[in-house]
Amino acid sequence: MIRLAKDYFADQRQDDLKQLGQGLQRSDVPGHVTGKTAYFADRSYPGMLHLKMVRSPHHHARIRSIDTSEAEKHPGVAKVLTHKDVPHNVYTILILIQIGPEDEQVLAADKVRWKGEAVVAVLADSERAANEAAAKVRIDYEVLPAVFDIDEALAPGAPLVNEYHGNNYYTYDSGSHRKVRFGDVEKGFAEADHILEQTYWSSPIEHAPTETTGCIVVPEGNDRFTCYTNTQAMFFTLDNTSIILQMPGHKLHFVGGTVGGGFGGKVDVTVEPIAILASKMTGKPVSFVYSREEEMQVSSARAAEKIVIKDGISKDGRILARKVTGYTDAGAYSRHSPYGAQKGAAHYPGPYTVPNVWIDTYCVYTNRTPSSAMRGFGVTIADFALEVQMDKLARLIGMDPLEFRFLNAYRDGDMKAHRQPTEGAALIECMQEASRAANWPVAEKYLQMSSYGEK
Amino acid sequence: MPLSLQSFPTVGEAQSALSAGAARYMGGGTLVVRAANEGDLSFETFVRATDRSLREISVADGTATLGASVTMAEIARHPELSTIASAARAVGGPAVRNMATVGGNLFAPAPYGDFSVALLALDATVHTGGRELLIEEFLAGRDAFDGIVTSVRFQLPAADAFRFAKVSRVKPKGISVLSIAAVIEEAADGTVGAARIALGCMGDRPMRATAAEKALVGKTLTEDGIADAVAAIGEGTAPLTDAVASAWYRGEVLPVHFRRLMLA
Amino acid sequence: MAKKVPVQFTLNGEERAEFVESGATLLKALRERHGDTSPKGGCHQGTCGACSVMVDGDLVLSCLTLAETCEGRDVSTAAGLSQDGVMHPLQRAFLDGFAAQCGFCTPGMLMAAKALLDENPNPSREDVVEAISGNICRCTGYEPIIQAVLSAARANSHVAA
Numbered sequence: 074m075i076r077l078a079k080d081y082f083a084d085q086r087q088d089d090l091k092q093l094g095q096g097l098q099r100s101d102v103p104g105h106v107t108g109k110t111a112y113f114a115d116r117s118y119p120g121m122l123h124l125k126m127v128r129s130p131h132h133h134a135r136i137r138s139i140d141t142s143e144a145e146k147h148p149g150v151a152k153v154l155t156h157k158d159v160p161h162n163v164y165t166i167l168i169l170i171q172i173g174p175e176d177e178q179v180l181a182a183d184k185v186r187w188k189g190e191a192v193v194a195v196l197a198d199s200e201r202a203a204n205e206a207a208a209k210v211r212i213d214y215e216v217l218p219a220v221f222d223i224d225e226a227l228a229p230g231a232p233l234v235n236e237y238h239g240n241n242y243y244t245y246d247s248g249s250h251r252k253v254r255f256g257d258v259e260k261g262f263a264e265a266d267h268i269l270e271q272t273y274w275s276s277p278i279e280h281a282p283t284e285t286t287g288c289i290v291v292p293e294g295n296d297r298f299t300c301y302t303n304t305q306a307m308f309f310t311l312d313n314t315s316i317i318l319q320m321p322g323h324k325l326h327f328v329g330g331t332v333g334g335g336f337g338g339k340v341d342v343t344v345e346p347i348a349i350l351a352s353k354m355t356g357k358p359v360s361f362v363y364s365r366e367e368e369m370q371v372s373s374a375r376a377a378e379k380i381v382i383k384d385g386i387s388k389d390g391r392i393l394a395r396k397v398t399g400y401t402d403a404g405a406y407s408r409h410s411p412y413g414a415q416k417g418a419a420h421y422p423g424p425y426t427v428p429n430v431w432i433d434t435y436c437v438y439t440n441r442t443p444s445s446a447m448r449g450f451g452v453t454i455a456d457f458a459l460e461v462q463m464d465k466l467a468r469l470i471g472m473d474p475l476e477f478r479f480l481n482a483y484r485d486g487d488m489k490a491h492r493q494p495t496e497g498a499a500l501i502e503c504m505q506e507a508s509r510a511a512n513w514p515v516a517e518k519y520l521q522m523s524s525y526g527e528k
Numbered sequence: 529m530p531l532s533l534q535s536f537p538t539v540g541e542a543q544s545a546l547s548a549g550a551a552r553y554m555g556g557g558t559l560v561v562r563a564a565n566e567g568d569l570s571f572e573t574f575v576r577a578t579d580r581s582l583r584e585i586s587v588a589d590g591t592a593t594l595g596a597s598v599t600m601a602e603i604a605r606h607p608e609l610s611t612i613a614s615a616a617r618a619v620g621g622p623a624v625r626n627m628a629t630v631g632g633n634l635f636a637p638a639p640y641g642d643f644s645v646a647l648l649a650l651d652a653t654v655h656t657g658g659r660e661l662l663i664e665e666f667l668a669g670r671d672a673f674d675g676i677v678t679s680v681r682f683q684l685p686a687a688d689a690f691r692f693a694k695v696s697r698v699k700p701k702g703i704s705v706l707s708i709a710a711v712i713e714e715a716a717d718g719t720v721g722a723a724r725i726a727l728g729c730m731g732d733r734p735m736r737a738t739a740a741e742k743a744l745v746g747k748t749l750t751e752d753g754i755a756d757a758v759a760a761i762g763e764g765t766a767p768l769t770d771a772v773a774s775a776w777y778r779g780e781v782l783p784v785h786f787r788r789l790m791l792a
Numbered sequence: 793m794a795k796k797v798p799v800q801f802t803l804n805g806e807e808r809a810e811f812v813e814s815g816a817t818l819l820k821a822l823r824e825r826h827g828d829t830s831p832k833g834g835c836h837q838g839t840c841g842a843c844s845v846m847v848d849g850d851l852v853l854s855c856l857t858l859a860e861t862c863e864g865r866d867v868s869t870a871a872g873l874s875q876d877g878v879m880h881p882l883q884r885a886f887l888d889g890f891a892a893q894c895g896f897c898t899p900g901m902l903m904a905a906k907a908l909l910d911e912n913p914n915p916s917r918e919d920v921v922e923a924i925s926g927n928i929c930r931c932t933g934y935e936p937i938i939q940a941v942l943s944a945a946r947a948n949s950h951v952a953a
Contacts, residue, residue, distance in 0.1 A: 098887065105895025106883040106902065108830025108870040115829035199794065201530060204567040283834040283842055283896045283930050333832070333896030334930045365835040366566065530794035531815030533860050554858075558838050561817065561856040565836035574815055574858065601850070621926015622907060624838055626850040627857070700918075701925035 081502045101331070112331050113289055113301040114362060121289070122151050124351055124361035125203035127193040127210045128371065129185035132440040133219035133232065136183055136192070140211040144195055147209055149202030151355050154194040156182035159350060160319040163237070165407050166342055169312050176237035177406035177443070179317055179346055185214070186234055186405035187440050189371040196351050196359065219440035223379045223400045226439045234405055234438040243403070243411045243436035251418035253432035255490040261394025261429030265385025267469055272381045273458035277374035277402070280447055284333020286372050287362030288344045290352040298349050299326045303333060306340040317346040318353070325349065337446035341373050341408055376410055376444035377402035378417075380458040385429075390472050390480045394429040395422045399455065401436050404443035409450070411436045416451030422490055423459040424500050425481040430490035475508055476515050485525035498524040529572040531564060539676050542577035543657065546676065551575045553676055555597055555632035558624055559640075582631075582678060585609070592684050596631030596677045600643060603630070611690050615646035615709060618694040621701055631677040635670060638729045638768050639704045642694050645734040648726035649709035650690075652682035667733050685711045693789045694728075695781065697772065704729050705773045706782055708789055712749070719753075720744045725786075729778055730765035739763035740786070754790045761786045801862045803828065804872025812859045818852075819843045821859035822869065830871035830899040834928070841927030844900035845869045851907035853926075870899030873906065882906060885944035886937070893931030901927045905941045915945055 077094040104110035141153040156162050162182060165175045181192045193210045197203035220226040220234060226241040234241050242249050262268055288302035304310045307329050315322045332339060348361040363372060378401055385394040399417045403410035414436035421432045447453075467477035482500045489495055501524045508515050533554075536542040546553055551573035554560045560574060582597035587608040594603065603609050603616035604625065619628055619642055633643040634654065647663055654666040656675045663680070666673070691710045696702030707728035715721030723744040725737040739760035747753035767778035794813040801808060803826055810825040819836075822828045822845070834842035836855045843855040846868045873880040882905050885891070892898040901924060908915055908923035915923070920941045921934075929937060 099890070101895065102887050102890075102892050105892040105898045106870075106879065106886045107874055108828075108899045110895050111829070112832070112896065114833070115823070117824045199530065201794075205529075205569055208569060281930060283840055283894070283928060284832065285834070332894060333834075334894045336930070364566065365837060365839075530813065532795050533815050533858050535860070557856045557858065557861075558853075561858065562837045564815070565817070565855065576861075620838070621841065622904065622923055623841060623844050623851045623853045623926050626852050627838075700921055 078502075078506060081499065110331055112284060112333050113303045113329070114284075114287060114360075116289060116301065117360075118289075118291060118358040120198075121358040121360055122196045122198060122351065122355060123200045123203045124348060124359055125195050125197075125200070125207045126191045126361075126367075127195065127207050127212070129181065129188055129190040129192055129214075131185060131214055131216050132188045132221070133217040133234070134185050134214035135217060136181060136185065137213040137215055138211075139193060139213075141193060143209040143211070144193075144206040147197070147202065147206035149197040149199055150195065150206045151198065151357065152196045152351060153206070153210070154180065154196070154347065154351060154354070155192075156180040158354065159317065159347075161317050164313060164317050164342075166309060166313055166409065167407065167412060168316070169309060172407075172411055174237050176235055177408070184217075184236075187442055189367075189442060190405070191347070194347050194351060196355060221439055221441060222377070223402050223437045223439070226402075226437050227400075227435075234440055238438060241438045243407060243414070243438075245411070245415070250433045250435045251415050253418055253421070253430060253490050255431075255492070256394075256429035258394045258396050258429045258431040262383075262385040262396075264387075265393045266388040267466075268383065268385050269462070269466055269469055270381065270383040271462055271465065272379065273454075273461065274380075275378045275454045275457065277377045277441070277444060278447065279369055279372070279374045280334070280336040280338030281369065282332075282334030282336060282338060285363040285365060285368040286339055286344055287360070288348050289358065289360045290345075290348045291358045292352050292356055293326070297324050297326055298352055299328060300345055300349055302327060302329045302345055303331070303335070304329055304339055304342075304345065305332055305335040305337070306342075309340065310342050310345050313342040314346045314349060317342075318350055337375075337448050337450060338372055340446045341443075343372070371442065373404070373408060373443050373445035375447035375450055375454075376404075376413060377441075378454045378458075380455065382458060382462045384462065384466055386466055386470065388470055390467075390470060390477050392422075392425060392427045392466070392481050394431075395425075395427045396431040397421045397433070399432070399434040401434065401451065402439055402441065402444060403436050404439060404441040406438075406443040407436070408443045408445040410444055413444075413446070413451035417455050419491065420452045420455050421459070423456065423463075424483050424498075425463075425478075426483045426487040426495075427481070427490065432490070473515065475504060475513055476519055479504060479515065479519040479522060482524075484523075500524065531572055531574065533574040533576070536575070536577050538579055539577045539582070539657075539678055542575050543676055545573070545575045546674065548573075555629035556599060556627035558620070558628045559632055559636060577676065587684065590684050591681060593679050593681045594630045595679050596629060598630050600625035600628050600630075600633075603643075609684075611685055611687050612646060612650070612692075614692045615643050618642045618692065618707065630680055634666065634677060634680075635673075638732050639770060639772055641734060642704055642707045642728055645707045645726045645728035646690075646692055646709040647680055647682065648734045648736065649711050649724045650682040650685065651711070651724055652680045655679045655681065664736070670733070686713075689713055691789050691792065693785055695785050703772050706730060706767075706778050706785065708782075708786055710789065712744070712790075715746075719746050719748055725761075727761075727765065727782070729768050729773075730762075730782065732768070735765065737761055737763070737765075744790075749790050751791065754787065757790070758783045758787045797860055799859050799863055801864060802866050804868050814860065816859050817855055818845070818847075818857040818859045818862055818867070819854035822854060822867070828869055828871050830869045832896055832899060834896065839928070840897070840900075841904060841924075842897050842900040844903040844927065846903060846907060849907075849910065851904055868903075870902045873902060880906070881944040881948040882909070882941065885940040885947065889936050889940035889943060891932060891936040891940035897927060897929045901929065901937060905937075905944070908941070909945055909948060913945060913948065915942070917942065
């Protein structure tokens with residue numbers, strides 16, 4: 074099934090590929106098929122406590138009061154944690170690379186900003202007792218108006234989702250959005266024979282890993298804590314836990330590596346800090362594992378996006394100008410979304426050479442489950458929109474959609490909108506192979522094209 | 529309170545334990561253990577009866593009696609129940625079919641309960657504590673039902689009289705968008721003599737499509753003959769909105785699948 | 793405190809007896825009392841199949857089966873598929889055919905496939921698709937799994953199930 078097309082660019086490299094194109098046995102699969110691979114939850118400890126989270130039933134509400142007294146008295150309960158127990162309760166993941174402000178509560182103190190936000194953590198000697206006690210926590214909420222999509226959030230007078238930002242969008246060093254400016258986009262539109270402006274929407278997508286998010290924490294005798302976790306971002310999690318718990322990193326021993334499906338959904342810092350805090354405060358091993366419902370409802374999803382693309386093209390099929398405004402729905406908190414929106418800006422205008430480009434991308438806050446990483450986030454939905462737009466443009470001028478792409482594909486030496494000259498492009502060659510593999514006929518002149526050489 | 533299981537050799541003893549409160553009767557466990565796993569705190573005791581008669585299938589004189597603990601897999605492979613096997617096979621995957629019981633399916637809230645849709649079309653009776661209820665009566669009152677179902681009974685339809693379709697968005701198996709079961713009896717002149725049509729996911733429990741049934745009688749199963757029934761199939765329905773499909777979507781595709789089933 | 797009850801069954805051919813909490817699932821008993829962590833808890837609601845095991849030869853979901861109902865019965869799991877260190881043809885085929893990625897669904901998938909081959913040593917592609925229809929894999933996209941089961945059936949055709 075895999076075929077190496079070595080005839081392309083043969084003069085640009087030595088033919089010394091030994092592993093590419095070869096089937097190799099993966100080192101972890103013998104463990105998988107014999108049931109011996111150890112996932113974080115494949116361990117249990119005597120006296121282990123189970124953590125259940127009391128979550129906000131509201132999309133947006135002020136917390137008037139939290140009463141845990143009945144829960145604390147429930148048989149089997151070891152500890153009930155609130156925001157008061159968390160040493161540094163407001164954090165943001167990317168503060169590690171100086172992308173602030175800190176905007177998210179580990180346990181909600183004064184306000185909840187999405188349905189499912191963590192408020193109170195209950196620890197008991199069985200899951201059943203933890204659930205029973207969680208049902209006895211009394212939280213008095215004053216429900217606030219909420220916003221559920223990008224347009225609502227950016228409308229004048231919209232309720233403010235996240236006070237730490239002051240606006241319903243992230244403020245970059247470049248202002249309210251990320252920008253790319255190249256050539257003169259208005260001049261390009263003026264010269265175009267056709268202009269097509271389209272808006273594309275996507276919904277959030279849950280990764281739905283078969284193994285839910287979780288960790289097991291064991292207190293060690295030397296005042297250290299071992300955290301068995303299925304995080305996909307070991308050191309982001311360790312460093313953020315260190316900040317949240319105000320504990321030096323050498324007190325925290327993270328053991329991970331085997332993840333039962335992640336797809337980007339396990340890069341956020343969600344279970345570890347509170348489980349370690351619970352272990353520290355009780356002196357006992359603690360298990361905090363999302364239920365399936367929590368995984369689907371509470372774990373971060375791929376962001377919803379709104380993408381407006383305006384293209385000016387000539388009647389012979391050249392894209393002369395492309396203007397893109399992209400919006401990423403971060404949900405209530407930043408997590409990785411300011412980065413996702415920025416990636417979008419870096420990705421447009423796609424693998425095409427366009428002389429005049431204008432790109433704005435926004436990271437927008439709404440009262441929804443925080444969104445975060447998922448397989449090419451910031452890029453995947455952008456490509457969906459771009460390629461649908463490419464098909465529409467081809468149809469507009471009666472051109473074959475693949476030939477239209479050949480004509481506009483970037484090639485070595487072309488200047489990209491980000492002022493990086495294109496190097497090592499192989500899009501033309503990939504499309505040539507694809508047209509053959511798919512029996513999609515294109516004119517001979519496109520099969521003679523190359524990613525380098527004259528236009 | 530911690531959970532516990534109480535097993536009894538007879539239905540009567542299980543019924544007494546059930547009446548003691550905070551208990552739930554367990555058939556195959558696919559509904560009740562699931563509820564406990566998901567944090568349902570409304571009960572603390574699983575009650576079951578191990579009486580062998582609950583596991584019996586008997587077919588005599590065209591009448592089938594299925595014990596409440598008979599599983600979907602047992603129905604699907606029973607040689608004398610082949611006419612209705614498609615409905616049993618529509619439930620879950622192989623593991624669920626090895627566990628899920630006839631009795632449990634009667635209580636499965638939409639979008640589950642595909643087999644009960646078939647039982648409704650088959651005009652089954654539900655047997656419980658010496659009483660015999662029409663399935664419609666049973667389904668209407670099931671939320672307040674505190675007894676134990678012991679068996680269901682129905683006339684086996686002629687081989688080509690029973691039709692069943694489950695529509696899902698995951699192939700080959702997934703949760704129902706909807707399900708349709710029909711028993712269509714042919715009159716001597718080749719037209720439809722009688723029809724019982726039942727729908728799943730068109731309300732919170734299986735329901736009859738009586739308007740479509742009426743529209744079908746006296747007609748032939750042709751494009752023209754079924755046109756009125758297709759137009760009437762959604763009458764009185766209140767489709768479910770859930771993660772699988774919206775009420776609107778279910779309403780839109782019901783006539784499409786009903787038409788296909790009638791012309792199949 | 794939860795009431796503990798003794799439960800005795802065979803696990804992969806070995807006699808086992810343990811006290812479990814009354815009302816505990818077979819999944820919990822296997823993982824926490826018997827040290828067999830090959831069945832995985834993915835959903836605890838019967839939709840993902842990661843906990844699939846066989847009881848008296850029938851494929852069941854251990855997350856929805858109470859341990860006490862397995863008294864005196866014969867439980868088998870993916871951990872028991874290898875015999876004397878030699879992999880079962882299904883394990884070999886999954887290994888060779890890249891039919892596992894994260895591996896979390898694999899033990900359940902293997903048991904669903906085993907249940908099929910025990911019943912039907914020469915399944916069609918449709919039979920395989922049906923047999924694993926209660927098992928969710930989020931990584932491989934099913935095709936390598938289907939191919940692995942078919943290839944194990946071919947390799948296994950001379951071996952009694």
